[in-house]
Amino acid sequence: MFSLEVYLESLWSKLTEEKAPFDLPEKWKLSSHQLRTYQLLHSSDVDVVFNTAMTGDGKSLAAHLPLLRPYPAKPIGSGSFAYPTNELLRDQYRQAMDDDLTNPGYYRLFGYDPGRNFFMEMLNARRINEYASLEETRKFEAILDLIHRKNLLFTNPDLFSLIMNFAYRSPEHNVAAMAQRFANRFKYIVFDEFHIFQTPQIVEVLQAMLMIRASHGHQHGTKFLFLSATPHQLLLQGLEAAGFQCAEVEGEYCHGDDTIDSNHYRRILAPVKLKLAKHDQSAGDLLDWVKEHIDEITSFFQNYPESKGLIICNSVYTAKRLYSYLKEQLQGTISIGENTGLTGKEKAKASWNADLIIATSTVDVGVDFKINFLLFESMDAGTFIQRLGRLGRHSGFATYLAIALMPSYLVERLEEKEIEGEKIDRQTFFSWIREEVYRPHNEFRNYVSRWGSVRSIHQIAQLEKHGRRHYQELLDNLKPLSRVVFNTQKNNWGHYIHLQKEKQIEVIKELLALRGAGLWDVWVYEKESKRVGTMSLPRLLSICHLTFIEEDQAQKIAEKMGEPWRKPAIKLYAVIEGYLDQKLEVALRYNDELITEKELLNTACRRKGFFLEARHPEIFTINKKVERQYFCTCVLDSILDVTQVRRRWALPPFFELHAVRDYNGIYPVSFGKDALMLDSIMFWRKTNEVFIT
Known part of the structure; x- marks a missing residue:
């Protein structure tokens, strides 16, 4: 049944031997990396700190310390913390500000009274919408009110990107007013779990940091902290080119239980x-x-009655079906919870009390679970390490068991090491996973010069168009930074002007959206768990029983649930009635020629005329909407197939590449942000000869 069984030793973090320059709650001790992070953030020689301590080692506390205990001679100011998933955002907000006095958060433990002498705000789309409706004001004024006089802001990188990208504007203010007010308010900016992002997100954050540096200069600069498994080299190179002084903080560890001195080390992960x-x-x-293997799972919970478990799936489709199956099979014996991107807020909250939680990637990034059983699948080294890191963070269980499902060839690479039944320390094991088991993905390094330059030029052009007389000093500071980081030379300006001239609106939209513009998205209501959101139409058709409703009906549902109303890219409004037993094949077609001229090959550009082939009673109505929609696309030569492209250019597992048939043949086609990434590695190749090996 199991091909390989190993024992991961407990992990211990070294406590600092230095005395902290501030008081701590009783019996608290800092790890060495926590104090070192605090010291570097208050150093005049450091602008950016990367804390790469291991999972479970208190990186969150390290981030909060400058606010919990401001350095008397040089307080760091108010902080903005950005978290990549909503579940992690809520989890971190709970940890910082828990109004249950039996389980107080960081700030109450350190003597603060949140809401009285320390002010926090969780800022997301829902909160902005609620406040704007309540106060009968525009979103611009709502955001300004919500961040006013706040000591600590919890938000997400998407909202941070929108603010710094001038997405929130007011006729009474200059184009960069919101971005500058935000930067003036928050002089300490934290990005958590930043390693999960790819090159496009790195470019977006780099540009925002250049904007802040250009506004403030070096003397009164903002401090940045990245909590990450490892600092991305592209980010480091860009920051150093712009003159940011960077420092990295690592944790200090030992492994095993036999000879550990608990006076100098703290156990952070159980064996x-x-x-x-x-x-x-x-x-x-x-x-x-x-x-x-249902019997083996139930046996574990019977043998260890106090157990709590987590199963992490690669897709919502698998998680939803698994939840239904286990709830039926284990009724009355093990309680089952659900937490996915299509799980309603109340149902997700209730899942924390279940014996066994069924989840997706919404929880595998940073969320703190008190569990001793973990079953997971993974797509790459990052997700493997991230998901395994959910287990062993809390003591009090008799045993801790993790089961990882992996393709045979990956397990065989570990079997070659002859480690069956052996004890292994986590750092060694994780280095094997990263360097010897999983194949590294394409980093899309050319994206920085190909599209990062256009992204930076767009912001400069916005400032020049809407407020040159107000922003001359800012422009004078920003342009040289942009040149050294993104190589914004004459030919890059030509690329930007070409996109504007040819009205490549969808390309610009994708470039400016942190995680993509969602041009395939439709509005969706998940009936069973009462969840409103958006989702890719082809994916929905392949996994769900769908009915469609009118826009006004959808808007009423959203308003009733207190969710912000936003029209989707494709004006379709779907209700999920249930999930298919097996995935349905959905094919993409094009009603003309994809490549009408050579210049359109391997290049990101807008196209419309796509339609879907799928067994759905309303497919004709669906395609009437789809065919009118413009998409940002990148089309490769038809002599390549999708599998060949994925393998040859080491595309990441969730990179969307479709085989699309037109009048002449079948072409590999990517959409959205993926189209820009594919363009960055393929736009040099304009002839068939380069594909012949």
Whole structure:
């Protein structure tokens, strides 16, 4: 059943031997990396700190310390903390400000009274919408009110990007007013779990940092903290080119229980039995594996009655079906919870009390679970390490068991090391996973010069167009920074002018949206868990029983649930009635020629005329909407197939690449932000000859 079984030793973090320059709550001790982070953030020689301590080692506390205990001679100012997922945002807000006095948050433990002498705000789209409606004001004024006099802001990088990208404007203010007010208010900016982002997001954050540096200069600069598994080299190179002084802080560790001195080390992760199971795509998904091994899962909970568990799936589709199956099979014995991107707020909140939670990537980034059983699948080294890091963070359990489903060839690479039954320290094991088991993905390094330059030029052009007389000094500071980081030379301006002249609106939209503009998205209401959101139409058609409603009906549902109303890119409004037993094949077609001239090959550009082939009673109505929609696309030569492109250019697992048929043949086509990334590695290749090996 299991191909390989190993024991991961407990992990201990070294406590600092230095005395902290401030008082701590009783019996608290700082790890060495926490105090070092505090010291560097208050150093006049450092602008940016990367804390790369391991999972579970208190990076969050390290981030909050400058606010919890401001350095008397040089207080750091108010802080803005950006978290990449909503679940992590809510989890971190709970940890900082828990109004349950039996389980106080950081700030109450350090003597603050949140709401009285320390002011926090959780800022997201829903909160902005609620406040704007309540106060009968525009979103611009709502955001200004919500951040006013706040000591600490919890938000997400998407909102940070929108603010710094001048997305929130007012006729009474200059174009960069919101961005500058935000930068003036928050002089301490934290990005958590930043390693999960790819090059486009790195470019976006780099540009925002250049904007802030150009506004403030070096003397009164903002401090930045990145909490990350490892600093991305592209980010480091860009920051150093712009003159930012960077420093990295690592944790200090030892492993095992036998000889550890608890006066100098704190245990942060318990020992874990890790079982690796070969599970190839041909054998089905995680649900199929669970059906075969349901008895072993229930036996674990029977043998250890106080157990709590988590199953992390690669897709919402698998998670939803698995939740339904386990709820039926284990009724009355093990309580089941659900937490996915399509789970309603109340249902997700209730899942924390369940014996076994079924989840997706919404929880595998940074969220703190009190569990001793973990079953997961992964797509790459990052998700493997991230998901395994959810286990062993809390003491009080008799044993800790992790089961990882992996393709056979990956397990075999570990089997070659002959480690069956061996004890292994986590740092060694994780280095094997990163360097010897999983294949590294394409980093899209050319994206920085190809599209980062256009992104930076667009912001400069906005400032020149809407407020040159107000922003001359800012422009004088920003342009040289842009040149050294993004190489914004004459030819890059030509690229930007070409996009504007040819009205490549969808390309610009994708470039400016942190995680993509969602041009395939439709509005969706998940009936069973009462969740409103947006989702890719082809994906929805392949996994769901759908009905469609009118726009006014959708708007009433959103308003009733207190969700912000925003029209989707494709004006369709879907209700999920249930999930298909098997995925439905959905094919993409194009009603003309994809490549009408050579210049359109391997290049990101707008196209319309796509339609879907799928077994759905309303497919004709669906396609009437789809065919009118422009998309940002990148089309490759038809002599390549999708599998060949994925393998040859080491595309990441969630990179969307479709085989699209037109009148002449089948072409590999990517959409959205992926189209820009594919363009960055392919736009040099304009002839068939480069594909012949």
